[in-house]
Amino acid sequence: xxxxxxxxxxxxxxxxxxxxxxxxxxxxxxxxxxxxxxxxxxxxxxxxxxxxxxxxxxxxxxxxxxxxxxxxxxxxxxxxxxxxxxxxxxxxxxxxxxxxxxxxxxxxxxxxxxxxxxxxxxxxxxxxxxxxxxxxxxxxxxxxxxxxxxxxxxxxxxxxxxxxxxxxxxxxxxxxxxxxxxxxxxxxxxxxxxxxxxxxxxxxxxxxxxxxxxxxxxxxxxxxxxxxxxxxxxxxxxxxxxxxxxxxxxxxxxxxxxxxxxxxxxxxxxxxxxxxxxxxxxxxxxxxxxxxxxxxxxxxxxxxxxxxxxxxxxxxxxxxxxxxxxxxxxxxxxxxxxxxxxxxxxxxxxxxxxxxxxxxxxxxxxxxxxxxxxxxxxxxxxxxxxxxxxxxxxxxxxxxxxxxxxxxxxxxxxxxxxxxxxxxxxxxxxxxxxxxxxxxxxxxxxxxxxxxxxxxxxxxxxxxxxxxxxxxxxxxxxxxxxxxxxxxxxxxxxxxxxxxxxx
Amino acid sequence: xxxxxxxxxxxxxxxxxxxxxxxxxxxxxxxxxxxxxxxxxxxxxxxxxxxxxxxxxxxxxxxxxxxxxxxxxxxxxxxxxxxxxxxxxxxxxxxxxxxxxxxxxxxxxxxxxxxxxxxxxxxxxxxxxxxxxxxxxxxxxxxxxxxxxxxxxxxxxxxxxx
Numbered sequence: 001x002x003x004x005x006x007x008x009x010x011x012x013x014x015x016x017x018x019x020x021x022x023x024x025x026x027x028x029x030x031x032x033x034x035x036x037x038x039x040x041x042x043x044x045x046x047x048x049x050x051x052x053x054x055x056x057x058x059x060x061x062x063x064x065x066x067x068x069x070x071x072x073x074x075x076x077x078x079x080x081x082x083x084x085x086x087x088x089x090x091x092x093x094x095x096x097x098x099x100x101x102x103x104x105x106x107x108x109x110x111x112x113x114x115x116x117x118x119x120x121x122x123x124x125x126x127x128x129x130x131x132x133x134x135x136x137x138x139x140x141x142x143x144x145x146x147x148x149x150x151x152x153x154x155x156x157x158x159x160x161x162x163x164x165x166x167x168x169x170x171x172x173x174x175x176x177x178x179x180x181x182x183x184x185x186x187x188x189x190x191x192x193x194x195x196x197x198x199x200x201x202x203x204x205x206x207x208x209x210x211x212x213x214x215x216x217x218x219x220x221x222x223x224x225x226x227x228x229x230x231x232x233x234x235x236x237x238x239x240x241x242x243x244x245x246x247x248x249x250x251x252x253x254x255x256x257x258x259x260x261x262x263x264x265x266x267x268x269x270x271x272x273x274x275x276x277x278x279x280x281x282x283x284x285x286x287x288x289x290x291x292x293x294x295x296x297x298x299x300x301x302x303x304x305x306x307x308x309x310x311x312x313x314x315x316x317x318x319x320x321x322x323x324x325x326x327x328x329x330x331x332x333x334x335x336x337x338x339x340x341x342x343x344x345x346x347x348x349x350x351x352x353x354x355x356x357x358x359x360x361x362x363x364x365x366x367x368x369x370x371x372x373x374x375x376x377x378x379x380x381x382x383x384x385x386x387x388x389x390x391x392x393x394x395x396x397x398x399x400x401x402x403x404x405x406x407x408x409x410x411x412x413x414x415x416x417x418x419x420x421x422x423x424x425x426x427x428x429x430x431x432x433x434x435x436x437x438x439x440x441x442x443x444x445x446x447x448x449x450x451x452x453x454x455x456x457x458x459x460x461x462x463x464x465x466x467x468x469x470x471x472x473x474x475x476x477x478x479x480x481x482x483x484x485x486x487x488x489x490x491x492x493x494x495x496x497x498x499x500x501x502x503x
Numbered sequence: 504x505x506x507x508x509x510x511x512x513x514x515x516x517x518x519x520x521x522x523x524x525x526x527x528x529x530x531x532x533x534x535x536x537x538x539x540x541x542x543x544x545x546x547x548x549x550x551x552x553x554x555x556x557x558x559x560x561x562x563x564x565x566x567x568x569x570x571x572x573x574x575x576x577x578x579x580x581x582x583x584x585x586x587x588x589x590x591x592x593x594x595x596x597x598x599x600x601x602x603x604x605x606x607x608x609x610x611x612x613x614x615x616x617x618x619x620x621x622x623x624x625x626x627x628x629x630x631x632x633x634x635x636x637x638x639x640x641x642x643x644x645x646x647x648x649x650x651x652x653x654x655x656x657x658x659x660x661x662x663x664x665x
Contacts, residue, residue, distance in 0.1 A: 167560050216542055
């Protein structure tokens with residue numbers, strides 16, 4: 001079997017001492033930022049990007065990936081114990097998880113989240129390993145026209161599945177594309193929108209945008225809200241193990257969550273957040289067995305399913321990145337950045353040119369999931385202690401890490417001024433209720449889209465119909481239109497709003 | 504016809520303005536045509552698209568009724584100012600500012616400044632706590648960034664380390 005052979009290569013790479021260490025570091029960091037509310041994987045990965053310069057590329061990617069799926073585990077702890085989503089994809093876990101904690105059943109809730117996540121992580125990794133090669137084959141048939149259409153589909157997917165106003169999300173993408181264009185044009189060598197500032201001819205650093213908008217913007221937003229009384233259920237986490245009854249309810253919910261999460265992770269625009277929302281909505285639709293606690297009152301299914309889904313989604317969202325080189329969400333956009341730092345062009349050629357990196361990363365995810373179960377269940381006490389650290393001590397530290405991270409990207413203070421500007425912009429976005437994630441995605445895809453559009457039209461001698469006459473490209477565009485059409489249907493539109501308002 | 508959603512209205516204005524700026528800026532570069540695109544082609548297209556989207560959002564904000572009026576709410580000037588100021592102070596102290604003749608003061612001093620200024624953004628400021636926090640962060644950063652990750656950052660002021 002090809003798959004097992006490949007996985008064997010992967011485990012060979014992942015089981016070296018260095019890579020195990022970085023996997024562990026990534027998982028610990030991921031859990032840490034997952035547990036801490038107010039800082040998510042996007043800001044953390046952006047912060048750590050510069051620090052990975054010195055590492056070998058495989059280790060760097062293993063660590064960064066660990067942060068993403070580690071955050072999915074950690075986020076549930078905070079959601080259950082404090083009723084605050086430690087991480088945005090844990091928003092729905094709060095609903096039933098916190099209620100369980102109040103009834104003294106925090107242990108089973110944590111166990112359901114942890115075990116569900118572990119199962120989903122394993123399945124997600126397997127799906128990734130199984131689906132990546134055939135998709136890669138397909139990707140080699142892609143010309144510039146197909147790539148352009150694919151990116152269009154990806155961007156539309158990102159908008160459709162994002163929360164909030166559709167128009168504003170599209171506008172944010174376009175704004176991101178425009179910001180991505182700042183800098184020297186590769187074809188003509190003209191420096192665009194650089195205002196004769198030498199640093200700007202290299203373009204705006206995406207670490208700068210990510211940190212400014214996601215890091216500083218969020219901190220300012222958090223500080224402007226009055227401190228809530230937080231009730232932390234630290235004392236009553238005992239009896240971690242769910243009862244037999246719990247298991248009976250949990251198991252099918254975990255399976256459903258995993259299946260849904262894996263499917264949604266592959267979709268452009270998908271990933272952990274969407275998966276969790278969809279899974280919770282699905283669980284609510286499924287008939288209650290007699291004697292079951294209603295949703296919103298501490299139903300274990302309401303914890304197990306979204307937690308499984310977000311972890312499965314986190315794993316499978318690597319598929320579009322690793323096979324097509326197209327990031328489906330903001331975290332994956334950062335992974336593109338990480339790969340570029342190490343001179344790896346994301347795309348279908350990664351699997352053939354760097355098989356040890358490709359399979360090593362996949363294998364490390366399985367190992368990482370195993371580490372995370374241990375980190376999050378037996379060692380839960382350690383993370384609970386962390387929750388008692390007040391925000392007033394946390395946020396200066398976060399500001400510091402952002403500043404150091406930005407400065408060390410280029411060892412240049414210019415970036416520090418830029419991040420200040422984007423911090424203000426980030427806060428403006430927050431006030432105007434515009435979601436910043438599509439902006440980052442557009443920013444990463446901007447130069448790629450322009451390049452492929454140019455090439456496609458150069459080859460077709462300026463005929464725009466090339467995008468619809470090539471069957472693959474036409475198919476992708478049709479899919480994009482369908483997606484857009486579906487969301488605009490009144491009945492779905494109402495559902496979509498409902499799904500994101502339900503918190 | 505009043506503004507039905509403040510947040511939407513002003514974001515529409517922002518998008519329109521930024522889009523128009525980019526579009527106008529793009530015309531200073533060679534536009535070219537479809538087959539041979541110049542550097543101005545793609546930004547011009549996107550700039551126009553963004554302005555149109557912005558106008559649509561403005562229109563929607565004026566027409567579609569919202570429950571709470573889409574209020575923007577109060578601006579949190581204090582956190583905004585101090586968080587950004589902390590960041591700028593960090594940059595100035597770490598790298599120095601030759602234009603005003605300020606030498607580079609290095610990482611440690613920059614961390615103390617950043618922590619103190621950033622803490623002012625919060626509600627309860629206690630100098631003693633903040634200094635303890637700054638010391639922990641300074642030591643931690645030295646270990647993590649300088650010792651473990653070996654980042655090339657100046658640690659002490661120029662006049663001490665030479």
